[in-house]
Amino acid sequence: MLLHGLLVLLGVLVLCKGQDDSGENEACDNFTDLNLSHCLMGTSLYVRLLLYTRSNLDCGREINHHNLSSQPLFDLSRPTAFVIHGYRPTGAPPIWINHLVNLMAEQEDMNVIVVDWNRGAANLNYFTAVIYTREAAHNLTGFIMNMEEEGASLSSVHLIGVSLGAHLAGFVGANLKGKIGRITGLDPAGPMFTSATPDQRLDPSDAMFVDVLHTDMNSFGLSGAHGHIDFYANGGADQPGCPRTIFAGKSYFVCDHQRSVLLFLCALNRTCSLTGYPCSSYSDFLDGRCVQCDAFRPASCPVLGYDVSQWRETLLQLGQTQVFFSTTASLPYRKLSYRVDIVTWNQYLRWGTIYIKLYSGRNFTEARVDHKLFRLEQYTSTRLLAQFDEDLQNIQKISLRINTGNIIGLRYKIRLLRIRFTPLEHPDRPLMCRHDIIMEENREVVFRPLPCDSHL
Known part of the structure; x- marks a missing residue:
């Protein structure tokens, strides 16, 4: 002892x-x-x-x-x-x-x-x-x-x-x-x-x-x-x-x-x-x-x-x-950012917030661009910053929803002549585009991104 x-x-x-x-x-x-x-x-x-x-x-x-x-x-x-x-x-x-x-x-x-x-x-x-x-x-x-x-x-x-x-x-x-x-x-x-x-x-x-x-x-x-x-x-x-x-x-x-x-x-x-x-x-x-x-x-x-x-x-x-x-709430704090350029051609003026999801296999990450209302009308170019909590590669599909707050009455159509995604932190990754998308307000539309033409 x-x-x-x-x-x-x-x-x-x-x-x-x-x-x-x-x-x-x-x-x-x-x-x-x-x-x-x-x-x-x-x-x-x-x-x-x-x-x-x-x-x-x-x-x-x-x-x-x-x-x-x-x-x-x-x-x-x-x-x-x-x-x-x-x-x-x-x-x-x-x-x-x-x-x-x-x-x-x-x-x-x-x-x-x-x-x-x-x-x-x-x-x-x-x-x-x-x-x-x-x-x-x-x-x-x-x-x-x-x-x-x-x-x-x-x-x-x-x-x-x-x-x-x-x-x-x-x-x-x-x-x-x-x-x-x-x-x-x-x-x-x-x-x-x-x-x-x-x-x-x-x-x-x-x-x-x-x-x-x-x-x-x-x-x-x-x-x-x-x-x-x-x-x-x-x-x-x-x-x-x-x-x-x-x-x-x-x-x-x-x-x-x-x-x-x-x-x-x-x-x-x-x-x-x-x-x-x-x-x-x-x-x-x-x-x-x-x-x-x-x-x-x-x-x-x-x-x-x-x-x-x-x-x-x-x-x-x-x-x-x-x-x-911008950061996430916890480690590693980093957000993945895309510059998103949209050209709209809808007949009626609409104001809304935008929600975007990126999918890679079964995984997805969402960006809520809801800090203000965006003006969407005939031949309007809109640029926004979409920031995602996860860095997904090999994006296979994208979903988009434009929330106008209209919960009663007729749902208006919104036509996107073009949407382009530019990765900011990874300039080596390809730009993603899609043309002529018809969607309804407050409803999600899903599409597969395509490589952007060189003149875009």
């Missing part, structure tokens, strides 16, 4: 130790874990910097702010990414921290530093946490200046800020005169920043390149454009799958806001390919008016994620750019 107890104790000690690449055992430095009582009493700011590299992904090492050489794993010749969390009303560590650290290390051999300012961010009074962002930014600015003095290049520094952390990153960038290589803002915080001037929030001048993802602009996120490129997922506000009533509890408040982190993680993991289309508004995007990427050729449209090399210079030349994309 005594021997068994000693073995268990030894096992616990091993689990509580980390091992660096030199083989020496050292205690891991973990993110500060607080609880609600700390938030109720209030916390004073204390900033810790936890280093992770490919050699110690499972065991953080705290770095001395003033003695960089004390941490042998910190190689200043490598790029350095700083991960900055936001407001922590419960004091618990962010559940996404370790996942983001690991995915960043997969992108390239870099230093990943978690900026742990939980003591400061964990306050019941949000206003207190906002004030601390300036002080925390001053602290981090000094550390990065020490890095530069030791030989690091500011252009190789990437700050990734979540919510309130996005503005903290912007303050650091402003302190360093915009010489930081890149700042990524994941749904920058809105409360207390909605009327802020550029020097009081994240803005494009804070770094050589600033990219921003919006998911909750009508609540905890910040509306508007604040980077060289701003990605708006599902218009930047309400996200699919998130609850719409307060009866859902905590999820009702945080789901849309947290979706920015989940989308970014998915993009880093390369399981999502989320293409943004430049457009002046989300409604224009849904209308299919902004599905061209001519300004970015020969590169494709901007894709959310880590690698921005293909289109960064184009964006810097274009100035501030807004791009829109």
Whole structure:
């Protein structure tokens, strides 16, 4: 029994130790874990910097702010990414921290530093946490200046800020005169920043390149454009799958806001390919008016994620750019998009919404283009964006229904002179067409697509 107890104790000690690449055992430095009582009493700011590299992904090492050489794993010749969390009303560590650290290390051999300012961010009074962002930014600015003095290049520094952390990153960038290589803002915080001037929030001048993802602009996120490129997922506000009533509890408040982190993680993991289309508004995007990427050729449209090399210079030349994309409610989030061009020749004017199904064998996927009513009349060209939750290949048949809301009386005929489907994310796939289709309103018609003629 005594021997068994000693073995268990030894096992616990091993689990509580980390091992660096030199083989020496050292205690891991973990993110500060607080609880609600700390938030109720209030916390004073204390900033810790936890280093992770490919050699110690499972065991953080705290770095001395003033003695960089004390941490042998910190190689200043490598790029350095700083991960900055936001407001922590419960004091618990962010559940996404370790996942983001690991995915960043997969992108390239870099230093990943978690900026742990939980003591400061964990306050019941949000206003207190906002004030601390300036002080925390001053602290981090000094550390990065020490890095530069030791030989690091500011252009190789990437700050990734979540919510309130996005503005903290912007303050650091402003302190360093915009010489930081890149700042990524994941749904920058809105409360207390909605009327802020550029020097009081994240803005494009804070770094050589600033990219921003919006998911909750009508609540905890910040509306508007604040980077060289701003990605708006599902218009930047309400996200699919998130609850719409307060009866859902905590999820009702945080789901849309947290979706920015989940989308970014998915993009880093390369399981999502989320293409943004430049457009002046989300409604224009849904209308299919902004599905061209001519300004970015020969590169494709901007894709959310880590690698921005293909289109960064184009964006810097274009100035501030807004791009829109839609997602599903869950992994892998990606929708498959078709531009659909319809020419109608019906005798009577009809208004309706459009439902399209694509079939491949026994599988099918549906797009509901019901964000507005479409005008269908004699020789009218209508363009719309049909977005499907599943990527089906080898489409064998297509069904189409035009819902006019007419439930009594005579069903009017609708004649389609031509309908054409253009796959947007897969330009290598053939265009699908069909000519002269006669259908009734509110009734589904099924047809087999044919290859489009070259002049279409």
